[in-house]
Amino acid sequence: MGIRALSVCLVSFLALSGAFSQNAAAQVFPEKFVKSMRGELTQGGLVILTLQPDARALYNGRTLPQYENQVVLGFGRDAPLEQSLLFTLGETARAIDFQLKQRAYVEQRIDGLPPAFVTPPPDALVKIKREAANKRKARSELTLQGGFAEAFVWPVAGRITGVYGSRRFYNGEPRRPHYGIDIAAPAGTPVKAPAAGRVTLASPDMYFEGGLIFVDHGLGVTSVFMHLETLAVTVGEKVNQGDIIGTVGSTGRSTGPHLDWRMYWADRRIDPALLAPPR
Ligand SMILES: [Zn+2]
Structure with missing residues (x-):
């Protein structure tokens, strides 16, 4: 060449779907904490979670900043496939493990x-x-x-x-x-x-x-x-x-x-x- x-x-060329779609967050994250999710849980991906009012999300021990109840989470090219988010709401705290899709x-x-x-x-x-x-x-x-x-x-x-x-x-x-x-x-x-x-x-x-x-x-x-x-x-x-x-x-x-x-x-x-x- x-x-x-x-x-x-x-x-x-790996062509992924590219559609930044709205998914049912409940499939991965409990509705008690997360209203909805957009984006793909994949290496190189970015997701936007709309949290329930007063809910918080922590990633690697750090509270994710919010804008209008939304938090953003991004994953690098070689991000570990096993991931975890900690949600809190009032006195309740719950760690949710989730899986990233592997890219080639x-x-x-x-x-x-x-x-x-x-x-x-x-x-x-x-x-x-x-x-x-x-x-x-x-x-x-x-x-x-x-x-x-x-x-x-x-x-x-x-x-x-x-x-x-x-x-x-x-x-x-x-x-x-x-x-x-x-x-x-x-x-x-x-x-x-x-x-x-x-x-x-x-x-x-x-x-x-x-x-x-x-x-x-x-x-x-x-x-x-x-x-x-x-x-x-x-x-x-x-x-x-x-x-x-x-x-x-x-x-x-x-x-x-x-x-x-x-x-x-x-x-x-x-x-x-x-x-x-x-x-
Ligand atoms: Zn270039």
Whole structure:
């Protein structure tokens, strides 16, 4: 596969249903604590639980923050399949064990890359380190806002050239898994906010990501948009679903114009394709 054949990022297809569906929470979580659940209990997945009034949910010993009785829970690429939530309501407390669906991840080989693309030169390390700190800081504040609960839309239309979780090889060398979804689109194509939120990072020239935007959707759910040609928003700005935040480009470590869309819940990387409608 030639370098020009595929527009993918170099920051290091399994199609799930993608439907962010409403399930009967009672199947997994007792109705005494949980009114309803949306999303899939799967590796890379994100679920929204609407709790009964005054109910609380604890995950790994920490109370999950609430927004309008809703809590969010996300699972990383390799999250343990055996999971547990502790619910409390008044004097009652109950631990509920549940099972995640196991994902299978594909392999993606990208060859013919210039060596400097694969291994950053030593003089880039200061910039890379500083940017990593800025990114962590941008995601450090937990906000109470409701964008996470909207029905997400795709930020751009286009061919999918990279999927979440794939094992990546650059010039034959194994690298970190790919955590985004790569969507090929002509440079200059508008990128839309998939849901409402607040811009927490807007930087035109990151080493790996090039033009980079973070949008905080609340309760620790953050969208990441990479390789942008232009940015149309600034830090602190509020966006609504569908607002144009920038344009598709090939900035940073990228082999051609595309959008790499990623999502976090807290520090877990989740699969954006599971939130957007099936395509
Ligand atoms: Zn990518």
